[in-house]
Amino acid sequence: MTMLVHEGQPTLLPRLSASRKRERVERTDGVAPKLRSRGLRAFFGKKEVLKGIDLPVAAREVTAVIGPSGCGKSTWIRCLNRMHELIADARLEGAVELDGRDVYARDVDPVLLRRRIGMVFQKPNPFPTMSIRDNVLAGLRLTGTLARVRPAEVVERALRQAALWDEVKDSLTQPGASLSGGQQQRLCIARTLAVDPEVILMDEPCSALDPIATARIEDLIHALSDRYTIVIVTHNMQQATRVSDSTAFFLMGELVEHAPTNQLFTSPKDRRTEEYITGRFG
């Protein structure tokens, strides 16, 4: 339980230049990762969907996960904040470490864990009848920590971080469902940010959005990566090239290749990665 005591985060972290970030990606192996899955195997009943994934996630970087449908990429990120176990018949072997501590240890409270590792889903899912303001505060209310904060400040900070404040500051009492799809997704990101997580998992966050709304989310991911560790599952390889520092390619439950994004999309080492990214699959 001690690992889930929330540590205060610096309010502002120095912005890294692109070259410094690249340098950091290239020496990821020598730096303690924020998250790491070790020999992670996941099952639905008898079906093994992840076959021993060893993958570090570097702190305050964007890690993209790509692969064909059914390759296990969504299952993998759902294992990172213990959402996999919410599915009936699902089980898991191996470990997921957050700052070196196993999140599946007996003393870890999954609800508190999910405060530290937030998640944004494919389809924007704000609570439709709840106001914009209450949507942002929903996570705090769920974890019983709303009384400890100043709600107005949290709402403004989270909405500003999610680049939505200017568009909704005069309509905070309107229902979440009154927003456009792209705004709803940014509201969901604000809801995730409101609980001050350290890691944000995104499962195809733009697949239901138009190109302009997608560009806004991508811009947001880029801005958030200065402060948060982000893992994004995407079907859109061009998106992975735009937003991520490193990319992992999954195939049939296995990690085929994990490399700096610039390298993986121009000169992948594995033939299967090459065939997938160039569209020569199946």
Next chain:
Amino acid sequence: MIRKHTDRTYEAELQQLRERILLMAGTVEEMIARSVRALVDGDAELARRTIEIDGKVNLLERETDELCLLILAKRQPLGSDLRFITLALKMVTDLERIGDLAVNICERAIDLSQGPRFDSFADITRMAEIAQQMVTHAIDAFVRGDADRAQQVLDRDDELDELYHHVFRQILAQMLADPSLVERGIHVQSVAKVLERIGDHGTNLAEAVVFMVNGTDIRHQGKLDSI
């Protein structure tokens, strides 16, 4: 061997691009051979007909560039396809430039078609053979996806450079011995320089092939450390 694209239209576009480059390469190879033959044989008519071919090379350059842009816009290629298309954009520039250089040789061939032959023509012919082979082998390496063959092209550039310096000294000696040969000597020397430049473009092509096949940039090796 890498598999074909799932999207057959995309596969056909890449194949069309490959064929355009091969056609362009074959055309400039022929221009080199004809230009040097026109020079050695003093055949001004062959030189003029060869100059006319350059228009076709220029047209192919424009068409190939357009096809590359179209594929980039439509497909947003990645991996080896991305390397191939960026390579194609560079190759057409080198090939078009080789065509221009062959035109330069033809112009000198017309100038030199009247008057006595130069003793250095044997070495000029040898230079032309090497320069043409460099282009041929680079394109061959491109077609086969053969980085080793491309590397052999790079090794031949030194041979061409040495031959150029030899020809330069030879022409200089002839001009010093007989000052009436100065004007013709300068023309012949410029042809040798043009052939040496064609070799440089062959080197560019071969380096691009190595990048396409292996994904490693071997340009300016050992010369970038001091920057």
